[in-house]
Amino acid sequence: MSDMPAAARPVRRRVITEEIAEEPPRATAYVCEAASCLSLQSHDITVRLGEVVADAGLGDVEIKRVGCLGLCAAGPLVEIAETGRLFEKVTPDAVGPVVAALADVKQTDVRAPQGPFFEKQLRVATENFGRVDPESLDDYVERGGFEALRRVLSDMTSTEVREEVTRSGLRGRGGAGFPTGLKWTTVAKAQGTQKYVICNADEGDPGAFMDRSVLESDPYRVLEGMTIAAFAVHATEGYIYCRAEYPLAVARLRSAIRQAQRAGYLGSGIMDTSFAFDVQIRLGAGAFVCGEETALIASIEGRRGTPRPRPPYPAVSGLFECPTLINNVETFASVPTILRKGPDWYAAIGVGKSKGTKVFALAGRVVNTGLVEVPMGMTLREIIFDIGGGIIDGRPFKAVQTGGPSGGCIPADHLDTPVTYESLVELGSFMGSGGMIVMDDTSCMVDVAKYFMDFCRDESCGKCTPCRVGTTQMWMLLDRITTGRATGGDLAQLEHLAAIVQRTSLCGLGQGAPNPVFSTLRYFRDEYLAHIEERRCPAGVCTIEQPAEVMA
Amino acid sequence: MSVYTLTIDGKDVAGSDGQTIMEVAEENGIDIPGLCHLEGIHDRGACRLCVVEIAGSPKLAAACVTQIAEGMEVTAHSDALLEYRRTITEMLFMERNHVCAVCVANNHCELQDTAEDMGLTHFDLPRISPKADIDASHPLFAIDHNRCILCLRCVRVCDEIEGAHTWDVMHRGLDTRVQTDMGIPWGESPTCTSCGKCVQVCPTGALFEKGRAVARGSKRRRPFLPWMKVVAEERGL
Structure with missing residues (x-):
């Protein structure tokens, strides 16, 4: 058999194991056991649900461990497969409503729409999320x-x-x-x-x-x-x-x-x-x-x-x-x-040269933190406000950071930009791997730039000079600005240094490290100037040393 | 072996397949600065002083590791490149504690020479100056990390020429240090052959022979590494 050429060999259909070939369960509860929900003891929920369902004599109900259901902010999540009903913030001690819902499931039930967070997404890479047992x-x-x-x-x-x-x-x-x-x-x-x-x-x-x-x-x-x-x-x-x-x-x-x-x-x-x-x-x-x-x-x-x-x-x-x-x-x-x-x-999904879908991790000051997959070309506004549910406590949106430490901050004026590889670069940011950190008016953009620079200087491998030394020097200049010790010359030097680190670094880490500085300077220069000239932080984040009053 | 023709700073030059821009430039009397580059050991493109522009490429390339190609148009000297190189040199000075006045390598230092070539007259950038150690446990040599620029010539010469691989690198970013045998003191190193090659190739006063005072640490008087053409004839010393 093993000596036969590949083409001559039949492709054998794998037989799916018997338990799945059995009669399908009348109702199924999906319990999210990805890291976020798992950290909130969602495995205990699975165990507890199994016990309660058994005690209630519901033999035709399946309790299934699945991967990420997406809406991490509301975890631990349990979903009723047949009706699409989602239970949020479930605890092992209060699984009663879930069991009641499972008992109520009828053959004729159809999945109800689950709201814009789910309905506006298009799942390709994540199509099995919340559906399959990741270990099966x-x-x-x-x-x-x-x-x-x-x-x-x-x-x-x-x-x-x-x-x-x-x-x-x-x-x-x-x-x-x-x-x-x-x-x-x-x-x-x-x-x-x-x-x-x-x-x-x-x-x-x-x-x-x-x-x-x-x-x-x-x-x-x-x-x-x-x-x-x-x-x-x-x-x-x-x-x-x-x-x-x-x-x-x-x-x-x-x-x-x-x-x-x-x-x-x-x-x-x-x-x-x-x-x-x-x-x-x-x-x-x-x-x-x-x-x-x-x-x-x-x-x-x-x-x-x-x-x-x-x-x-x-x-x-x-x-x-x-x-x-x-x-x-x-x-x-x-x-x-x-x-x-x-x-x-x-190829029919998406726009221009950016085809298909992209997975984004929504984080920061957005209501629905979690994982979403959307068609390329969806606007930032749709992603953050329709899917993400807007800003926590209804505060004003200030900027969204995309692309990680090599990316940039995009302000409210550009919320209607369709998200593609090219459009984000035009805005001075970067698609990156898909992190989206949403910020409201409680974020100081200079402080954000400093945070990312601190990250880069810490993660620089130390091989090439511009990244090893330049990222630290940029961080020192940003630190001077956020503590109110900077002069206009420091800002000019920061821009000069950022340009050189970007141009001369060996790899993407150093070449991208100045991007948060460039993009915050592009859209929030007034915040830098307020720190330098007026010695105040408009967002009230930075602790600025006020010069000692001169006694007249 | 194929031969390519290209231009460097507008000058028509020729080189063979596999040669780097740096090598061809050197052969044609075009000086491209570089502190991690040393003929005889493999290049790593890390100090970034040798960055050049290549027509048609949006990114700068390190001349020491970029192989030539037919019809390549290289700009090795321009105002912008000089500015980059001067700033990178300044970064190296600001990174640790370079005090030329009390350095064994004063007047024999490739970092100092580079600064002179770049026309560096003063320092603007923030000074980082962490406290760095000195390891004087070896009977003949010592290393002062305050003067190290992490060119890693010592690491490469020890591995590739001497074959001892006593030197290596530890930590990352600004904390990066060269180290002997997994971080034990140099004097206790069982692998070090005390050949002194690392001291010979060090571009600054980081690695030096004991018993030499300020500005007496000339490394060029004893070119006992004939297979490395870093020596006298090349530099006219």
Whole structure:
């Protein structure tokens, strides 16, 4: 059997395990067990619900652990699958209403609209969120998992796969937005017998948790995306570089890899074809710079995690000097759906050169903090006010910070800008991995710039001079401004220094570090001037030393 | 091996496949500054003094690690580049505690020379000046971290030429330090061969021979590393 050529071998349908083949339950409660809800003891809720349901004699009710339901602000969340009714801030001691709702579910129930937070979203990479048990392979398969991989392995050539990804218009979701199809083609065409696929899960932007949620809620999807990518670029080995600060994501990934290997979705002879691909996890030890692809590769190789100048790009010479494909978690997570529903379906979503959907992590002073996925081209206003529910306590919106430490702050005047890779750059910000920190009038923009500069100076690897020294010097100047010790000359020097660090730094960390300064200066220069000239902080955040009064 | 023609600062030059902009510039008498670059050990593009503009590329490239290509148009000297380099030099001075007047390397210091070439006359940027250690536990040599600019020539020469790999790097950002054998005192290092190559290649007074007073730390009088052309003939010393 094993000597037969791949084409001659039938692709065997995997039999879904018996318990799922049984009669489906009359009612199902989804209990969110992603990190945010789990930290509020949502696992106890699952256990308690099971006990109460058993005591009440509801034998036809299923209590199911699922991944992120999205509305993290209102967690722990429990959803009734049949009616779409969402229970917020559930506690293990008060599961009564949930059980009552489960008992009431009828065959004729249809899912009711759940309000704009859910209805305005379009889920692709997160389509299984809150639906599948993240540790159940069968559950993933039941919801169409590995269908795309089956199609790829049985019906397509690697060229066709790359063409479909190119046609979908998918671009790198880690930040820079490099066309994914082009990257895959470059790696596929690079010289070399050994090639690697790396999944970058070293998410480090403050306020960003898209990748973590994907790995915690639907880990198989990432494995499927990586396997398809490996087939498309002729790679046989893959690595997932995940930060060690995500223990739940790592645990679920480990479980997913093990189950996928056992079921023949990873390893040699995947889905009974001759294609072989396996995945290993590498843990990052808390360095932000290891999200930079060359530093990440160095770290996997066991060397100090510092970036190196490019070219050569990893596509030509990457891990162990072999051609290497590096994509972000969300990019890989989008691939199975694209290949299942077709590239033209995906390309029809979005605007201009930004196709498809993007996952954003809403954080800060917004009512509905949580994880959302929206079509590209949706305006910031729709994301923050319709989906996000506006600002906490009805305070005025001041700015939204996108793109992490390399991004910028976008003020209220530009709320109606459609979110695309290009539009955000035009506004002096950056798509980044998808963190959105919403700020109201209680935020001082100079203080925000200082915060991000502090982050960058702390995370600078120390290799190149402008980033190592310049970020600290910019932070010192910002500190002078926020404590009321600055002069106009300091502001001029800050701008001068920011320009040089941006131009001359070795990697994206240093080149992007001045962006928060540039964007806050562009939109909130008056706040800088108030600190310097009037020695006051308009938002009342900074403690400004007032000069001692001169006795006349 | 293919040969490429390109221009550097408008001058037509030629080089072979695999050569860097820095190498071709040097061969043609065009001086591009650089403190982490040292011929004979591999380049890392870290000090950023050698950044040049390449026509058609939006980003600056480090000349020491960028390979030449056919038809490349390189600008190695311009007012903007001089300003970048001068500021980067100033950053290096402001990062730790460089006091030339009491330094063993005074007048024999590549950082000082670079400042002179850049026309650096005074310091504007905020002074960081953390308290840094001195390790004088080795019988012959000492390291004063106050004068280290993290070019890592010592690390590379120890690894690539001497093959001892006594030196390496620890911590990150401003706290980055070169270290001997996982951070033990230099004098207790079981791997150090006391060859002195690290001292010879150090561009500043960070690594020095013991027993030499202020401004007596010339490293160029004993060019015992003939395979490194950093020595006399190149610099006319």
